Each structure stands twice: as structure tokens, then as C-alpha cells.
Amino acid sequence: MGVFIKLVENRPPGEYADPSAVDVSYVDVTEGAAQVSYEYDVLPSGAVRVLRVAKGEAPVVDSTYAPGLWFRVTGQWSGTWE
Structure with missing residues (x-):
């Protein structure tokens, strides 16, 4: 299924030059x-x-997005982090 993150479009000019x-x-x-x-x-x-979850291995953090950087995420929920 993967993960899809929609980042906020209200950001400082030039921070992301590529609209994609x-x-x-x-x-x-x-x-x-x-x-x-x-x-x-x-x-x-x-x-x-x-x-990132590789077959037969423990999950590892691939990326982290700050609270003000994203507004929607879809995909497989990993559960609660303690």
C-alpha cells in the first residue's frame, strides 16, 4: 500500500521550487x-x-515530517508509538 503524504502548500517562497x-x-x-x-x-x-519495514527485519525510521509541514497522510498505520 505504501504511504502518501500531502505537504502544506502554505510555505515560504523558494523552499520547494518544484510544485510536485x-x-x-x-x-x-x-x-x-x-x-x-x-x-x-x-x-x-x-x-x-x-x-521502512523490510521483510524479516525490525522497522526503521525512514523520514520524519514536522507538525506544520504536512496536512494529510494515507497508508498503512503502524499504531501507537510508546
Whole structure:
């Protein structure tokens, strides 16, 4: 399923010169030896973390987005972080 993050469009000029940079996708790899999926969770601060989950390994943090940088995220929910 992967994770899709829509970033806020109300940002300082020039921070993202490319308009496509407001959409960030993490696409699962389900074929071949390197099977990887992506999940997300939301920290109490409001930050979103994208977790990379490789087959047979523990999840690792791939990316983190500050609370004011994103406004929508879809994909596989990883659950509550404690």
C-alpha cells in the first residue's frame, strides 16, 4: 500500500521550487528479494514518521515530517508509538 503524504502548500517562497514536491510517496516493493513496505505513525508532537519495514527485519525510521509541514497522510498505520 505504501504511504502518501500531502505537504502544506502554505510555505515560504523558494523552499520547494518544484510544485510536485508537495506530494511525497513511499512505494512498497513486493517483488524480488528486497521486499519492503512503508508504514507511518504520528507522534504526540504531531510529527509524522515514515517507517521502512523490510521483510524479516525490525522497522526503521525512514523520514520524519514536522507538525506544520504536512496536512494529510494515507497508508498503512503502524499504531501507537510508546
